Each structure stands twice: as C-alpha cells, then as structure tokens.
Amino acid sequence: EAGVAQSPRYKIIEKRQSVAFWCNPISGHATLYWYQQILGQGPKLLIQFQNNGVVDDSQLPKDRFSAERLKGVDSTLKIQPAKLEDSAVYLCASSPGTGYSGELFFGEGSRLTVL
Amino acid sequence: QQQVKQSPQSLIVQKGGIPIINCAYENTAFDYFPWYQQFPGKGPALLIAIRPDVSEKKEGRFTISFNKSAKQFSLHIMDSQPGDSATYFCAARERNTDKLIFGTGTRLQVFP
Numbered sequence: 001e002a003g004v005a006q007s008p009r010y011k012i013i014e015k016r017q018s019v020a021f022w023c024n025p026i027s028g029h030a031t032l033y034w035y036q037q038i039l040g041q042g043p044k045l046l047i048q049f050q051n052n053g054v055v056d057d058s059q060l061p062k063d064r065f066s067a068e069r070l071k072g073v074d075s076t077l078k079i080q081p082a083k084l085e086d087s088a089v090y091l092c093a094s095s096p097g098t099g100y101s102g103e104l105f106f107g108e109g110s111r112l113t114v115l
Numbered sequence: 116q117q118q119v120k121q122s123p124q125s126l127i128v129q130k131g132g133i134p135i136i137n138c139a140y141e142n143t144a145f146d147y148f149p150w151y152q153q154f155p156g157k158g159p160a161l162l163i164a165i166r167p168d169v170s171e172k173k174e175g176r177f178t179i180s181f182n183k184s185a186k187q188f189s190l191h192i193m194d195s196q197p198g199d200s201a202t203y204f205c206a207a208r209e210r211n212t213d214k215l216i217f218g219t220g221t222r223l224q225v226f227p
Contacts, residue, residue: 041219043204102213
C-alpha cells in the first residue's frame, strides 16, 4: 500500500515570496491533515479536512496560509507571502476517518527554508 | 489550544537502559493517547497507543503507563537499543473531532 506522498521535499525561498506544497493521502482515507513542525518542536495542526470539507482551521494563519482539498483526494497548502518564521517542515497526514482507531499516517514532509 | 506537556526534552541512555518519557494533559475530552516515533528526515510513525480505560499497554519492548486521575501517561522502553535513537512524541486526540495534539518531543539517544 502506497503511503502519503508529499512534494517538494525541500524548498528554499526568500521572504515575501510564495510557495505551495502538495499532498496525496493514502487511497480511501477521508481525513487529511496539514501539520507545521518547527525545529525542536512537536507538530502543530494547521488544518484538518474531512473529505473536501474543513473540520478545523483554527490554527491556520489565514492572512498568509491557504489550503484546499479538491474532490476530497489530494491537497495543496499555500503560503503567500512567506515570513522568516514560516521556516519549518510541513507534514501531511491522513486517516480513514472519524471513529477510526486513531492512527495518523504521515508523509515525509516538505522542508521550507525562508531566507 | 489544548496542551500536552512532555518531558524531558532530551534523554541519553546506554544500551540496555530503560528510558522513561512523561506526558501530562488537562483536557478531559481526550479519548486516545498515542506515542509517535520520528527519525531524522522522516514523518512521525505510530509506535503504541492507549485508551483511558486501560492503565497499561505493552507491545514488545514498549510500554505505556496511564494514570487517568492524575492525567498523566508515560512511555517506557525496555532493553533500549541504539536503533531506538529517535525523537518521541506523545499525543492526545480530542473525542469526536479526531484532532491530534502533540507534545513537544523528547530526543532519545541510546549509546552502545
């Protein structure tokens, strides 16, 4: 079974530029998550989708971050304009859905460096 | 945001030692408490998990102890090996939303 795919793995941009990350969850998984992991910290939930609807985006800085999950499958996370403090690894995760045992399956992440 | 507090931040043990990582939470709406293991350059992967109606769960060399009244849970690694060197995160899931909140992580180093 293929895991969660993310791209690009690495991205370096200058502040005020824009960047987009893509995630393809495990086939059939209804719930998709984007987490931000700053070096030395635990992952912080940015947004959670159930199919193509948003369940929780309370921690998403909506003035610069946006995310969509078209057709309830893959998802894109965009940052525009980027700030220095956005340097982090952006992790995508998926799970079969609410009521499931609770395991999240993570991709390897997209590491963003903002100069 | 609801918090999960994790300690210590880092841990160094020798092979065969028993590292213990502790977590505490405040929200009684949590219904599932997993531990994730993360190697450098990789995403976190589920190691072991427990529900609040159980006080202990063991899988191989990994054991979770859960104290519901104290709102604390801990991970014990028996007979630790150099291959266990990784960062460990405790987490807690909010009932009904599947929102998973992570602790700050513990970097474990096991020396031969």
